[in-house]
Amino acid sequence: MKHLRSISELGADGLSRILKLTESMAEINTRAVPKVPALRGKTVVSLFFEDSTRTRLSFETAAKRLSAETMNFSVSTSSVNKGESLRDTIETITDMGVDAFVVRHKSVGVPWQISQWTNASIVNAGDGAHQHPTQALVDCFTVREALGRQDLSGLNLTIVGDIKHSRVARSNIQAFSALGANITLVAPPTLLPLNIEHWPVKVSNDLDAALASTDVLYMLRLQSERMAQGLVPSLHEYSTRYGLDEKRIAALQASAVVMHPGPMNRGVEMLIDPSDIPNSLIHRQVTNGVSVRMAVLFDLLSAEEM
Amino acid sequence: MSSAPQSAVAVMSGPDVTRAISRIAHEIVERNHGVENVVLVGLQRGGTWIADALGERISSIEPNFAVPVGSLDPTMYRDDIGLRPVVAGSASHIPCDITGATVVLIDDVLYTGRTVRAALEGLNNFGRPRAVQLAVLVDRGHRELPIRPDYVGKNMPTQTTDEVDVSAEGVVVTSVTGVSS
Amino acid sequence: MTIVIKGGSVVGVSGVEKADVLVDNDIIVKVGKNLTGDIALDATGCHIFPGFVDLHAHLREPGREDTETIETASRAGAKGGYTALIAMPNTNPAHDSVTVIEFVREQGRKAGLLDVFPSGCITMGRQGEALAPLAELSAAGVRIFTDDGSGVQDPVLMGRAMQYAKSLGITMAQHCEVSALTQGAVMNECGCSSDMGVPGWPAIAEEMMVQRDIEMSRLTGASVHFLHLSTARSVDLVRDAKAEGLNVTAEVTPHHLSLTQELLTTFDPVYKVNPPLRSMKDIQALKVGLLDGTIDAVATDHAPHARRDKELTLDQAPPGMIGLETALGVVLSAVDLDPVQIAAVMSRNPAGIAQITEQHGHNIGVGDIAHLCVVDLDAQWQVDPSKMASKSRNTPFVGRQLRGMVRSTMYRGQITVQDGVAQK
Numbered sequence: 001m002k003h004l005r006s007i008s009e010l011g012a013d014g015l016s017r018i019l020k021l022t023e024s025m026a027e028i029n030t031r032a033v034p035k036v037p038a039l040r041g042k043t044v045v046s047l048f049f050e051d052s053t054r055t056r057l058s059f060e061t062a063a064k065r066l067s068a069e070t071m072n073f074s075v076s077t078s079s080v081n082k083g084e085s086l087r088d089t090i091e092t093i094t095d096m097g098v099d100a101f102v103v104r105h106k107s108v109g110v111p112w113q114i115s116q117w118t119n120a121s122i123v124n125a126g127d128g129a130h131q132h133p134t135q136a137l138v139d140c141f142t143v144r145e146a147l148g149r150q151d152l153s154g155l156n157l158t159i160v161g162d163i164k165h166s167r168v169a170r171s172n173i174q175a176f177s178a179l180g181a182n183i184t185l186v187a188p189p190t191l192l193p194l195n196i197e198h199w200p201v202k203v204s205n206d207l208d209a210a211l212a213s214t215d216v217l218y219m220l221r222l223q224s225e226r227m228a229q230g231l232v233p234s235l236h237e238y239s240t241r242y243g244l245d246e247k248r249i250a251a252l253q254a255s256a257v258v259m260h261p262g263p264m265n266r267g268v269e270m271l272i273d274p275s276d277i278p279n280s281l282i283h284r285q286v287t288n289g290v291s292v293r294m295a296v297l298f299d300l301l302s303a304e305e306m
Numbered sequence: 307m308s309s310a311p312q313s314a315v316a317v318m319s320g321p322d323v324t325r326a327i328s329r330i331a332h333e334i335v336e337r338n339h340g341v342e343n344v345v346l347v348g349l350q351r352g353g354t355w356i357a358d359a360l361g362e363r364i365s366s367i368e369p370n371f372a373v374p375v376g377s378l379d380p381t382m383y384r385d386d387i388g389l390r391p392v393v394a395g396s397a398s399h400i401p402c403d404i405t406g407a408t409v410v411l412i413d414d415v416l417y418t419g420r421t422v423r424a425a426l427e428g429l430n431n432f433g434r435p436r437a438v439q440l441a442v443l444v445d446r447g448h449r450e451l452p453i454r455p456d457y458v459g460k461n462m463p464t465q466t467t468d469e470v471d472v473s474a475e476g477v478v479v480t481s482v483t484g485v486s487s
Numbered sequence: 488m489t490i491v492i493k494g495g496s497v498v499g500v501s502g503v504e505k506a507d508v509l510v511d512n513d514i515i516v517k518v519g520k521n522l523t524g525d526i527a528l529d530a531t532g533c534h535i536f537p538g539f540v541d542l543h544a545h546l547r548e549p550g551r552e553d554t555e556t557i558e559t560a561s562r563a564g565a566k567g568g569y570t571a572l573i574a575m576p577n578t579n580p581a582h583d584s585v586t587v588i589e590f591v592r593e594q595g596r597k598a599g600l601l602d603v604f605p606s607g608c609i610t611m612g613r614q615g616e617a618l619a620p621l622a623e624l625s626a627a628g629v630r631i632f633t634d635d636g637s638g639v640q641d642p643v644l645m646g647r648a649m650q651y652a653k654s655l656g657i658t659m660a661q662h663c664e665v666s667a668l669t670q671g672a673v674m675n676e677c678g679c680s681s682d683m684g685v686p687g688w689p690a691i692a693e694e695m696m697v698q699r700d701i702e703m704s705r706l707t708g709a710s711v712h713f714l715h716l717s718t719a720r721s722v723d724l725v726r727d728a729k730a731e732g733l734n735v736t737a738e739v740t741p742h743h744l745s746l747t748q749e750l751l752t753t754f755d756p757v758y759k760v761n762p763p764l765r766s767m768k769d770i771q772a773l774k775v776g777l778l779d780g781t782i783d784a785v786a787t788d789h790a791p792h793a794r795r796d797k798e799l800t801l802d803q804a805p806p807g808m809i810g811l812e813t814a815l816g817v818v819l820s821a822v823d824l825d826p827v828q829i830a831a832v833m834s835r836n837p838a839g840i841a842q843i844t845e846q847h848g849h850n851i852g853v854g855d856i857a858h859l860c861v862v863d864l865d866a867q868w869q870v871d872p873s874k875m876a877s878k879s880r881n882t883p884f885v886g887r888q889l890r891g892m893v894r895s896t897m898y899r900g901q902i903t904v905q906d907g908v909a910q911k
Contacts, residue, residue, distance in 0.1 A: 019397070024379060027397035031431050036382035067455075085798040107800030108673075109686050109754025128802075129684030168685055195679035298382075302392045 002300045003122040004094050005111040006131040007174035013177055015140070019150075021295035022141050022288070028065070028067045029291055039068035040098040042301050047089075048125070049075045049105040052260065055125055055134075055289075059102045060265075062293035068301075071096070086110065087117050094118045099151025099301055103127070108236030121300040129165045130260060135261055136171035138292045140179060142284045143216055146257055158210050160186045160242055162271055164231075168261045169220060182211050188238065191222075199277055207242050208291040222268050224226045226248045235268055245271040249278070311483045317360040318477035323443065327356065331363035333457050338408055341373050344434070345407045345417060349380040349425050350395035352414035360412060366379060368468060374385075378411075383424035398428070405433035410457075414455035414472040417444040419453030427440055444477055446470055488512075490900065491522050495530025495861060498537075498826045500850050508535060510857040515902035518853060530861045534826050538601075538858030538898065540837040540847050542660075542738055543635070543714055543786035544811060546572070546603070548594060549587070550579030555878045556792035557591065558562065561600035562876040563789070563811040565903040568860035570892035571602040571838070571847045572811075576613065577636035581610040583619040585627045589849065591636040592628075600903050600911065604841060607630045609648050609659060615757075620667065621651045621653055629840040633660035635714055638696050640666055645700065649709035658736075661719070662710040663696035664688075664762065674751040675763040675799050683752065688763045690718040697721045701728045704721050704735055712840055713737040715788050717762040721773030725861070736840050738786035739773050740819035742808055746883060756797045756804030758882025758884050760790070763806075774822050777832060784837040787814045792836030809877050811868055815862065816889025826864065857900040866892040876909055 002116045004010060012019070044063040044136050050076065062071045090101075098138065100121040103111050106287050108128035115122055140220070144150055157176050163169045163185050173183055177200040184202045186191065192203060204210055222238060232238045244258070249272060252258075257279045264270045273283055307324045318326070341364055348357025361375040373392045379395035386392070411425055422440060431433065441457035444446050446464040463477070464470060494510040496836040507522035514743055539562060557574075564572050574591055576582030580631060582591065588605045597602025607624040611617045613634040621632060632648070638661055639645045652659045669688045672678050676687025697713060701724060704711040714724060716737050723738045748765055748889040758764060776782040790807025797804050810817075815833065818824070824832070826852075838848025849855040869888050872880045882885060896904040 021394050023397040024382075024394055027399070028431075029384070035432055036431070038382040038384075038387055038426070042388070085795040085797070087798045105800065105804050108683055109801045112754040113798075113800070131684075166685060167685070168684070192675060193684075194687075195678045195681045198678055198904060298394070302387045302394075 001113075001121055002303050003118055003294050004133055004300060005122060005124040007133050007136050007178070010133060012178045015175060017138070018137055018146065018292070018299055019141055021299055022137070022291050023176050025291040025294040025298070026054065028294070035067060036067050036240060037067045038062070038298055039066035039301055043071065044068045044095055044100045044102065045071045045073065045093060045098045045104045047073050047093070048103050048170050049103075049110075050126065052104060052126070054110075056295065058289040059123070059125065059293050061290050062297055065080065065290070066294055068297065075115045084195045086113055090114050090117045094120065100199045100297060116212065120174065122170045123296060123300065126167055129167050129170070131171045132167040134289075134293055134296055135168050135170050136175035137169070137258055137296070138285055138288050139172055139218070139259060139261070140175050142259070142281050142288050143257070143294055145284065145288070146281055150182040151180060156182040156213050156215045157218060157260070158217045159220065160185055160207055160224060162191045162222050163187050163220070165189050165223070165226075166192070166220050172218065173199060180201070186210050186242065188232060191226070207248070208251065212247060212253070213251060214256055215245070217252060217256060217258045218257070219269050220263050221261070221263065224268070239271060243269050243271040255279075259285060261285065281295070309396055312480050313483045314478050314480045316476050317479050318460060323459070323474060323476055326443060327329045327359050330365055330459060331367060331458045333359050334360070334410055334439075334441065335364060335367055335486045337439070338454070341368050341371050341469045343407050344373055345398065345402060345404055346373055346408050347409055349377070349413040349421060349428070350377055350413060355474065356414060358413040360441070363376055374401045378428055380421055380424035381426040381466045385420060385424065399416045400432045403433055404429065404435050406436050408437045408439065410436040410441055412441045413444050416440070416453070416455050416468050417448055418471060419451040421426045422453050423451050441486050443472055452456045488526070490526045490528055490897075490902070491524030492528045492530050492535060492607055492859070492861060493522070495533045495535045497851050498521040498830045499538060499801065501827070503826050503897045505533065507866070508851065508859070510897065510900045513857055515795050515851065515853055515855050516855050518553060518692055520852065522592060528861065528897075528905070530895075532893055533861045533863045534540045535851065536568065536826075536830050536860050536862055537834040537848050537851055538860055538896065539568045539815070539833040540571040540839045540841060540843070541569050541706065541787050541789070541811065541814070541839060542573045542631070542712075542784055543575060544572045544595070544714070544789040545575045545807070547593070547791055548578065551881050554793050557594040557603060558598040558600070558905055559571060559876060559878045560789065560791075560811065561598040561603065562909050563809070565600045565896045565898065566876050566893065566909055567811040568833070568896055569601055569811060570858035570860070570896065571604060571841070571843060572775065573631055574605045575605055575635050576606050576608045576633065581608050581613050582606060583611050586624055588629060589657075595802045601866075601898050602843070602847070605629060606633050606635075606660065606722070607640055608632065609634045610644065613637055615644065618644065618651070619646060619649065622655060623865045624656050625655045629657070630631065630747035631658050631660050631712065631840075633662060633714065635660065637666065638662045638664045642699060644701070646703055646707065649703050649707040650710070653707050655677060658710040658712050658830075659700075661696065661700050662714050663693045663700070665692045665695050668692035671802065672763070673759060675765045677748050677766060679752055680749055690720060690765070690769075693718055693762055694720045694724065697724050701725075701733060701735060704728075704733050708734065711736075713865065715743065715762055715786065716776070716804040717769060718745045719769045722772045722776035722781055726776065726779075729781060730833055736783045737776075737781065738784045738837070739777060740784045740786060740788045741810055741814050741821070742883065744770060744773055744777070745817050745821040750785050750883070754802050756801050757808065759801060759804055759806045761806040761809055777822060777825075777831040783832070784840060785814060785832045786837065787811050787819050788875075791877055794882045796881065797881050807881065809875075809879055809882050812877065813882060813884050813889065816868065817884060819864065819891035819907050820889050829879075857897055859897040860899065861895040862891050863892050863894055865890065868892050
């Protein structure tokens with residue numbers, strides 16, 4: 001059974017294959033009727049233990065455009081018995097006949113644990129701070145589309161923000177480095193993970209120093225809880241040193257692009273209205289989400305003899 | 307790949323292929339009384355180079371009209387997804403509105419007919435053609451659906467165990483030896 | 488009725504000798520060649536050890552009898568060659584009153600498979616706020632005190648406990664963990680934990696408390712025992728402390744001698760344990776420490792958990808692994824110990840630390856209580872959970888090939904395990 005659980009598990013070949021498939025899906029999405037019968041008869045179940053309307057809808061739209069059946073379980077923490085094991089939840093649903101689970105959970109490792117209890121393909125829509133592979137695929141596709149080229153060797157990607165708690169950062173580091181980009185992480189020291197000498201990245205605490213050479217500026221959201229946890233002294237200090245404002249936009253090269261996985265924390269990492277950012281790819285990231293997810297679902301469910 | 311002994315026969319040479327394409331180009335122009343409302347659509351992956359070649363040939367026959375040439379990936383419409391591993395082609399590209407036009411679908415080999423059926427369903431997503439015609443370089447028989455070509459380069463009865471390889475350099479049929487045609 | 492253990496090699500304090508052992512009732516009456524008795528227990532090709540003593544087992548009764556009872560844990564212990572267990576106090580209710588102590592002891596007696604010695608809590612309810620009635624518990628026979636499951640965070644409180652310890656002649660056993668540094672931790676703080684995006688348990692959280700309690704022991708003269716050491720620096724700290732003649736001892740678990748942090752990248756909660764699995768470097772240091780005597784004993788930290796609890800997410804699943812039945816096999820597969828060393832770390836040293844040497848960890852001499860186990864040191868065997876006596880199955884060694892198998896166990900002259908099968 002094939003899964004999409006992490007970028008490293010997908011591998012460089014898988015990455016290229018899905019990005020290519022996304023082109024086909026993007027074309028389909030330009031048609032008056034953006035629908036193909038490819039996954040007719042297949043059932044895709046969304047299992048979101050952590051709420052996210054946007055990602056969930058993106059996956060559902062993707063499944064429907066491939067003519068798959070969809071089912072939706074939004075399992076908020078209050079309705080699941082604390083102590084109801086993951087296994088019970090999965091086995092109940094699997095009995096209904098599932099070809100793929102799209103899973104988001106605040107705990108790391110859930111997509112791997114679940115694989116023991118079902119034959120369905122597992123798509124990781126985010127597991128704790130670990131991985132969010134479809135977001136990375138969206139981001140890679142969006143950059144290639146914007147720059148008009150597939151080879152990203154020598155591209156300078158700068159990721160700014162709460163790297164320590166970011167699954168988007170972890171997936172993007174794996175994906176963009178597989179495509180040849182140079183990656184710099186910028187964050188205050190308390191928001192950088194320890195023991196990352198083996199990561200294919202440069203690390204800095206100084207955003208302004210990194211701007212001039214940046215080709216792709218990727219802003220991460222800072223959750224306000226991080227201040228309560230004492231990880232940053234104040235949101236004000238954070239936004240002064242790491243927020244994106246007009247001055248920092250002006251310091252970027254004219255050819256540089258700006259990205260954000262959403263949702264944005266205005267006044268924290270975003271001190272400028274996104275619509276005022278020239279070369280912002282944020283809308284393309286959202287639009288490309290459905291095409292990428294269609295490619296992922298097709299790749300997983302068409303690859304095997306069932 | 308079978309480990310049984312195989313024999314390869316060149317059934318058409320490169321020049322034969324060029325001549326067949328030339329003949330088909332003339333037939334398309336003749337049948338449609340010119341190419342004013344014709345769109346060529348090559349099926350990925352084997353038919354796209356033939357569609358390009360036909361487009362060039364037609365533009366030398368009818369220099370006043372540039373016939374639009376597009377490509378269609380029928381993968382998303384196949385009826386065997388999930389029955390066997392399926393590999394998608396590239397993004398489809400239909401360069402104009404096909405509603406009311408005569409679409410000539412082009413492929414290298416016509417076999418069971420299932421690829422063409424998938425392509426017909428795919429075309430529906432782009433519009434409603436006035437008519438759809440089918441041009442193939444090789445018809446190798448063994449139809450499983452009621453599909454018939456309008457333009458054929460060569461009729462070539464084959465065994466189901468044969469492999470048919472088509473390129474601008476010629477057509478080669480590889481058979482498992484000991485099996486009579 | 489007499490039992491003769493025939494054809495084996497007796498492991499004494501200073502050496503190994505081929506000899507038979509004759510047991511009458513519950514006493515060893517003769518050790519020599521060609522002995523006979525009413526019943527013969529074949530020990531050909533095997534070594535005869537003093538019954539193993541586990542300083543650290545969670546028996547779960549009272550409170551979580553669904554995962555283990557004193558009886559099932561005793562049976563598991565017997566299969567592992569144990570004739571004595573120190574029961575950890577994090578039951579519900581905890582071991583902070585004489586009533587609970589006597590209950591646990593009595594349940595052990597009823598099961599009749601090995602001696603169960605309850606440890607006592609250091610603080611009431613293990614809450615770390617007020618001292619438990621150490622003198623009362625000590626008068627009831629408790630010799631080892633610990634809040635295991637947690638460490639005592641408050642140095643003032645710990646200092647007072649140590650003052651008591653010194654005067655009562657009891658031992659404070661510490662689960663070294665500065666809890667402020669390990670909030671939400673799932674595994675060792677390392678490259679893997681950063682790759683996985685999970686909070687890590689840094690080595691200093693253990694080392695800081697080891698250091699603290701060494702100093703406190705220096706100050707008070709109290710006897711301190713370090714539970715489940717897991718880092719290289721912890722070993723160094725204890726080595727230096729012993730070199731200075733301080734009154735400290737230490738134990739290590741079989742899993743910390745053999746399993747690394749990388750196993751957590753499987754996301755399987757069976758590998759989640761407290762303290763966590765660490766690096767190869769830490770494992771090497773622990774092995775060296777066991778061999779050079781810095782670490783006195785192997786202790787299992789047997790921690791049964793219900794299957795559904797280990798099927799929770801990695802962060803929610805409780806930490807802990809069972810280990811009574813696999814202890815010897817795992818240790819011998821990890822470390823090259825000779826029989827005398829095995830007897831020291833599995834039986835004699837822990838008996839000394841637990842202060843139960845009148846009956847346990849003896850020299851297998853005439854007049855000693857017949858607590859023995861017969862072990863085939865070369866036998867290769869595979870871990871099969873379906874054959875385990877423990878009520879729980881959370882072992883990380885499923886399907887692993889281990890070296891060294893307990894064939895039979897004798898408790899007070901009674902055969903509790905024969906040919907690997909529990910007799911009662």
